[in-house]
Amino acid sequence: MLHNIKIAPSLLSSDFANLQTEMERCNQSQVELIHVDVMDGHFVPNITIGPLIVSAIKPYAKAPLDCHLMIKNPDKYIPDFAKAGADLISVHVEGEIHLHRTINMIKDCGAKAGVALNPATPLEYAYEIAEFVDFILLMSVNPGFGGQKFIPSFLRRCATLRKFLDKNNLQNVEIEVDGGIKKDNLEEVLKTGASMIVSGSGLFSGDFYNNVNDFRKIIDNFQKKTISV
Numbered sequence: 338m339l340h341n342i343k344i345a346p347s348l349l350s351s352d353f354a355n356l357q358t359e360m361e362r363c364n365q366s367q368v369e370l371i372h373v374d375v376m377d378g379h380f381v382p383n384i385t386i387g388p389l390i391v392s393a394i395k396p397y398a399k400a401p402l403d404c405h406l407m408i409k410n411p412d413k414y415i416p417d418f419a420k421a422g423a424d425l426i427s428v429h430v431e432g433e434i435h436l437h438r439t440i441n442m443i444k445d446c447g448a449k450a451g452v453a454l455n456p457a458t459p460l461e462y463a464y465e466i467a468e469f470v471d472f473i474l475l476m477s478v479n480p481g482f483g484g485q486k487f488i489p490s491f492l493r494r495c496a497t498l499r500k501f502l503d504k505n506n507l508q509n510v511e512i513e514v515d516g517g518i519k520k521d522n523l524e525e526v527l528k529t530g531a532s533m534i535v536s537g538s539g540l541f542s543g544d545f546y547n548n549v550n551d552f553r554k555i556i557d558n559f560q561k562k563t564i565s566v
């Protein structure tokens with residue numbers, strides 16, 4: 338199955354003093370998702386956004402809000418994020434969480450459900466839950482900060498996961514990539530089967546509109562090539 342490739346700017350690298358303007362820039366450039374990084378200072382060393390900010394930006398966002406929960410005990414906060422306007426919610430498989438329960442909770446709240454894996458977490462952690470989720474977020478950096486270097490093992494991991502999903506009749510499950518995605522590595526990432534492309538510093542550093550256009554051109558070229566093969 339060919340998934341629509343979606344660009345998801347990560348707000349972590351945006352101007353937090355002007356989030357309404359940042360939403361308008363996302364709307365104008367017609368990105369398909371807006372990635373919201375939620376960090377609690379426990380699961381990752383950093384602290385960022387809570388449901389209050391999600392509900393504040395929601396009225397200005399045309400694209401669905403993709404909330405990446407890098408937090409301990411996500412069950413406690415999922416209903417709040419859903420109420421605040423999260424359209425997609427992903428939780429990490431690491432830590433003591435009861436994944437099926439958590440995934441059901443996300444779906445019961447009306448959001449699309451995803452699981453996220455750190456770069457050193459075995460892919461097998463995703464296999465048991467894959468049939469229950471809408472997408473799998475494969476981290477290509479260790480979560481916590483923007484602007485980190487892409488970890489190349491992602492390429493092998495993503496290709497392996499895509500094969501597993503396709504073989505097991507789970508073609509509809511998408512793969513999201515997050516961390517260190519820039520113009521110069523986007524094409525090789527697309528080749529491995531990721532269809533939800535998160536980028537923070539790659540889009541917000543420099544001219545946002547130009548960066549989104551450049552990403553789009555790379556995606557269009559890639560799609561033309563794959564269709565003509």
Ligand code: DX5
Nearest residue numbers: 347480481484516517537538
């Ligand atoms: C990292 C976050 C990412 C981050 C990506 O913990 O999950 O979404 O914002 O930033 P870049 O694209 O700059 O690596």
Ligand code: ZN
Nearest residue numbers: 347374405515
């Ligand atoms: Zn993220």
